Amino acid sequence: MTRVVHELGAGIIPLGTRAQNCYPGEVQIRPIHEGLFSSPDDPGGLGLFAGLCGSCKALHFPATNDCPYCGTTGCETRIVGKTGTLHLATVVAAAPPGYHGEVPYGFGLVDLPEGLRVISVIAETNIKRLRPGLALRLGLRSLPSPEAEPPETEPLTLVSWHYEPAGGSP
Amino acid sequence: MSANPVYIRGVGLHPFGRFPEQTVTELGLHAVRAAIADAGGGSAESPPSTRGTFDAAFCASVYSGVAAGHKVLSRNGATGPAIMNIEAGCASGGAALSLGTDLIRSGRYRNVLVFGMEKMPRGMIRSSFFPPWCEQAGLTPAPAYFALRAQRLIQQSGVTRKDLADVVVHNRRKGVANPFAMFRKEVTREEVLRSRLVCDPLRLWMLCSPNEGAAAVLLSSQPTSGQVPVELAASVLRSHQPGSALGEHTPLSGRIGNEPDSPTTTAARAALGQGRLTLSEIDVVELQDTDAGRQILSIEELGFCAPGEGGAFVRAEQEKSSQTATINPSGGLLSKGEPLGASALAQVVELVWQLRGSAGARQVPGAKAGLAHTVGRGANASVTILVRH
Numbered sequence: 001m002t003r004v005v006h007e008l009g010a011g012i013i014p015l016g017t018r019a020q021n022c023y024p025g026e027v028q029i030r031p032i033h034e035g036l037f038s039s040p041d042d043p044g045g046l047g048l049f050a051g052l053c054g055s056c057k058a059l060h061f062p063a064t065n066d067c068p069y070c071g072t073t074g075c076e077t078r079i080v081g082k083t084g085t086l087h088l089a090t091v092v093a094a095a096p097p098g099y100h101g102e103v104p105y106g107f108g109l110v111d112l113p114e115g116l117r118v119i120s121v122i123a124e125t126n127i128k129r130l131r132p133g134l135a136l137r138l139g140l141r142s143l144p145s146p147e148a149e150p151p152e153t154e155p156l157t158l159v160s161w162h163y164e165p166a167g168g169s170p
Numbered sequence: 171m172s173a174n175p176v177y178i179r180g181v182g183l184h185p186f187g188r189f190p191e192q193t194v195t196e197l198g199l200h201a202v203r204a205a206i207a208d209a210g211g212g213s214a215e216s217p218p219s220t221r222g223t224f225d226a227a228f229c230a231s232v233y234s235g236v237a238a239g240h241k242v243l244s245r246n247g248a249t250g251p252a253i254m255n256i257e258a259g260c261a262s263g264g265a266a267l268s269l270g271t272d273l274i275r276s277g278r279y280r281n282v283l284v285f286g287m288e289k290m291p292r293g294m295i296r297s298s299f300f301p302p303w304c305e306q307a308g309l310t311p312a313p314a315y316f317a318l319r320a321q322r323l324i325q326q327s328g329v330t331r332k333d334l335a336d337v338v339v340h341n342r343r344k345g346v347a348n349p350f351a352m353f354r355k356e357v358t359r360e361e362v363l364r365s366r367l368v369c370d371p372l373r374l375w376m377l378c379s380p381n382e383g384a385a386a387v388l389l390s391s392q393p394t395s396g397q398v399p400v401e402l403a404a405s406v407l408r409s410h411q412p413g414s415a416l417g418e419h420t421p422l423s424g425r426i427g428n429e430p431d432s433p434t435t436t437a438a439r440a441a442l443g444q445g446r447l448t449l450s451e452i453d454v455v456e457l458q459d460t461d462a463g464r465q466i467l468s469i470e471e472l473g474f475c476a477p478g479e480g481g482a483f484v485r486a487e488q489e490k491s492s493q494t495a496t497i498n499p500s501g502g503l504l505s506k507g508e509p510l511g512a513s514a515l516a517q518v519v520e521l522v523w524q525l526r527g528s529a530g531a532r533q534v535p536g537a538k539a540g541l542a543h544t545v546g547r548g549a550n551a552s553v554t555i556l557v558r559h
Contacts (some may be wrong), residue, residue: 032303032306032307033301033303033307050423058425059423060421060423061422061423062422062423068412068421069412069413087426088318088321088322088325088416089318089321090314090317090318090321090369090370090371090372091369091370092308092311092313092314092369093366093367093368093369094294094368095308096294096296096305096308096310096311096312096314097293097294097296097305097310098296098302098305098306098310099305099306099307099308099310099311100306101306101307101308105308107308107311107314107318107369108318109318109415109416111426115425115426116423116424116425116426117415117423117424117425117426118415118422118423119309119415119420119421119422119423121307121308121309127370132325143306143307143308158306160306160307160308
């Protein structure tokens with residue numbers, strides 16, 4: 001079962017670092033990649049990091065320094081997508097290469113109120129409920145770490161983002 | 171200065187399928203020899219020498235490794251001229267063809283060999299395109315992207331699951347007559363709709379099979395005497411413009427609405443302009459049908475119908491009540507399977523046979539102009555137009 005990590009009360013540590021004061025048995029949480037989303041413990045809470053171009057004003061995700069639309073450098077970072085609306089979705093039945101998480105899983109396009117459409121895992125696997133227009137909210141999902149950790153390392157859980165039905169899943 | 175015309179002097183194929191006993195080099199060599207023989211250089215009993223038949227060669231492949239084309243042409247003493255290895259995803263063959271075409275048009279070379287081959291890894295296509303974290307996060311399954319495009323056709327183009335199944339039924343029916351196809355058995359709508367659900371609405375039989383094969387085309391500034399001359403009127407490669415979250419460049423984000431024209435649309439527009447033709451003058455089409463939905467999307471993006479009319483178009487086409495070009499007489503990728511480096515060139519080979527009138531049971535009567543289309547990873551889209559004189 002997918003755990004919603006921020007409900008575990010665990011903070012997110014930056015990629016490549018290791019918590020020094022881990023209590024025995026405590027799970028280390030690490031984002032699957034740097035710069036994708038903010039921590040639920042941050043003052044602004046959980047959100048996706050989008051890039052905003054100072055020239056053409058287009059948003060993009062994941063945030064990069066160069067604008068993928070007009071090539072202007074020096075894009076600023078904005079936190080977006082705390083909520084979203086489902087545009088289109090499908091359900092992935094079999095694990096694609098390199099993915100070790102749960103199957104099946106929902107997969108779709110989510111329209112964010114800031115004016116950006118993102119590809120995302122959706123925390124709903126009933127295709128009948130994955131209707132365009134479904135109200136969604138951003139959450140985190142845990143994924144198994146693909147590599148075996150050295151024995152001295154505390155258990156490590158990778159986290160990625162997903163969108164879940166805002167009204168909960170019946 | 172007027173540009174030189176480009177003719178297709180010879181074409182050759184290695185059948186598409188699985189050939190565990192043969193290396194990818196052997197598959198490529200088979201297709202090259204067949205093309206040289208077709209250009210008048212010998213017979214199947216006494217294979218022709220490839221040496222001296224071309225001024226430059228392009229080899230299209232994605233998974234064949236370093237200097238794949240050199241390995242093929244080293245096998246029969248044909249090295250010496252420039253050999254260039256080209257990767258452009260599913261459109262690799264179209265990319266190689268456009269380069270070869272331009273070298274003849276410009277007058278730099280008289281004869282250019284263009285070939286492609288592949289032995290695809292088994293299972294869901296994996297590429298080095300995505301960073302590892304995208305794979306780990308479950309953001310990379312190709313069939314899911316295909317499925318989202320099919321969902322959009324359901325939402326916006328009046329396409330039903332039955333329509334998707336019927337695309338498979340019709341392509342597979344045509345593939346029965348193609349000795350180079352992997353699948354040569356008819357299927358029913360019910361069988362397609364009963365096959366395993368991969369990503370809704372796409373079921374297993376609605377997806378083409380990655381497989382193995384090779385194709386070769388010998389381009390020339392002169393037609394072969396004694397052969398129906400087939401001119402390559404246009405060969406265009408285009409990449410995506412940013413903005414579509416569902417484009418084949420598979421970004422993780424895009425605009426809401428106001429999407430740019432797809433690379434298929436921009437390539438088709440440029441190719442028709444170069445060839446001074448309209449779509450209504452095209453008699454036969456080989457278009458990308460990686461999955462059943464992609465065939466309908468290709469029809470829309472090429473301009474055979476307006477966006478949003480794909481469902482009605484395929485129903486009319488399948489009931490033969492439409493007057494448009496015949497689509498995928500080879501059976502398409504759904505019958506042949508898809509060896510990336512070879513698939514776009516195999517479309518061109520099929521069109522050459524159609525325009526020469528030598529396509530046997532698959533022949534589209536009186537075909538004078540043909541269009542080939544491929545789109546995929548990159549994003550890349552190629553559109554090639556052939557005409558018979």
